[in-house]
Amino acid sequence: MLMLDQVTVRYGDQVALDLQSKIQIADGDIVGIIGRNGAGKSTLIKALTDQVAYTGQIDKPADIAVHLQENHYPDTVTCQTILEGLLQTTYRRDQKLQALVAFFEFAPLLKRKFQQLSGGQQQRLTIMMVLYQDAALTCFDELSTGLDFETRQQLMGKIKAWYAEKPATILMITHYFDELEALANQLLIIEQGKMLAYGPTTALFQEYVGAAAIIVAAPKLDFVMPVGARQIAGESGTTAIGCDSPTTQQAVIALLNQAGVAFTATRLNLTLIYLNVLALQQTVKAG
Ligand SMILES: Nc1ncnc2c1ncn2[C@@H]1O[C@H](COP(=O)(O)OP(=O)(O)OP(=O)(O)O)[C@@H](O)[C@H]1O
Numbered sequence: 001m002l003m004l005d006q007v008t009v010r011y012g013d014q015v016a017l018d019l020q021s022k023i024q025i026a027d028g029d030i031v032g033i034i035g036r037n038g039a040g041k042s043t044l045i046k047a048l049t050d051q052v053a054y055t056g057q058i059d060k061p062a063d064i065a066v067h068l069q070e071n072h073y074p075d076t077v078t079c080q081t082i083l084e085g086l087l088q089t090t091y092r093r094d095q096k097l098q099a100l101v102a103f104f105e106f107a108p109l110l111k112r113k114f115q116q117l118s119g120g121q122q123q124r125l126t127i128m129m130v131l132y133q134d135a136a137l138t139c140f141d142e143l144s145t146g147l148d149f150e151t152r153q154q155l156m157g158k159i160k161a162w163y164a165e166k167p168a169t170i171l172m173i174t175h176y177f178d179e180l181e182a183l184a185n186q187l188l189i190i191e192q193g194k195m196l197a198y199g200p201t202t203a204l205f206q207e208y209v210g211a212a213a214i215i216v217a218a219p220k221l222d223f224v225m226p227v228g229a230r231q232i233a234g235e236s237g238t239t240a241i242g243c244d245s246p247t248t249q250q251a252v253i254a255l256l257n258q259a260g261v262a263f264t265a266t267r268l269n270l271t272l273i274y275l276n277v278l279a280l281q282q283t284v285k286a287g
Contacts, residue, residue, distance in 0.1 A: 007056035016043045018193045030170045032184035040193040041173045045139045061136035073114045080110040120151035139171045177270040197277045208276040210242035212249035215264045226251040233279035
């Protein structure tokens with residue numbers, strides 16, 4: 001169990017994180033942490049791992065593994081030497097490391113130097129070192145930034161498969177909501193250092209979007225919404241419709257089909273949760 005209570009971090013005069021309430025994360029939860037650039041996401045991980053001073057209380061496991069945004073390794077030695085040096089082991093005699101290297105299909109790259117790897121391969125090396133630790137809590141900070149869609153999907157698939165049978169708690173910061181959808185069961189939204197929403201992804205969808213939603217790739221629609229359906233915040237150029245039940249969703253779908261309009265139907269969409277949490281906060285501020 002991980003618990004953060006009223007955690008505040010200051011950099012000089014600036015308050016970078018001010019969580020104001022209590023956050024409890026259960027063992028085995030995979031928590032996606034999202035928010036704009038500079039929201040305080042990395043600062044939260046830094047507080048958890050004692051890289052910055054904080055006020056408030058944090059109860060955490062003794063062993064935490066962290067994947068940082070930036071990783072630098074020596075240029076002159078091979079990846080195998082980096083692995084063996086940092087993990088203090090010998091590849092030939094370490095079955096756990098061998099299994100990890102096989103799982104991440106890294107064996108052909110062991111003799112290469114770090115700078116001879118592609119971005120995705122560099123990430124795989126770092127991820128292997130993080131996973132090797134088998135920590136009770138693992139934090140990933142933007143591990144797929146700069147990678148192409150396919151490489152990101154592959155990495156996420158690997159991480160998901162690796163943890164499928166393991167009781168690990170994971171915090172994952174990312175700007176790619178699609179990759180969280182497949183992985184996270186909890187979502188923490190941070191904005192200007194404050195917690196805007198935290199809870200199971202399904203419960204947040206229900207609360208901020210509806211029982212179901214429809215996304216139409218057009219900024220405007222020309223029909224009257226059925227009862228129980230309402231336009232909600234969506235990505236620009238699209239119209240998002242929140243529905244209070246699957247039946248309402250079906251009614252909207254029937255209208256769209258009649259009008260010959262293409263759409264996507266969804267029961268869980270993190271982008272819609274995020275945009276509607278932000279929209280609600282702006283309404284509260286304005287009011
Ligand atoms: N060492 C530091 N000294 C001073 N200010 C800092 C320091 N590190 C971060 N900040 C500031 O604290 C705030 C939160 O930064 P943080 O890195 O936690 O944001 P983030 O949500 O992780 O952003 P991003 O998505 O861009 O990585 C920002 O305004 C940032 O400029």
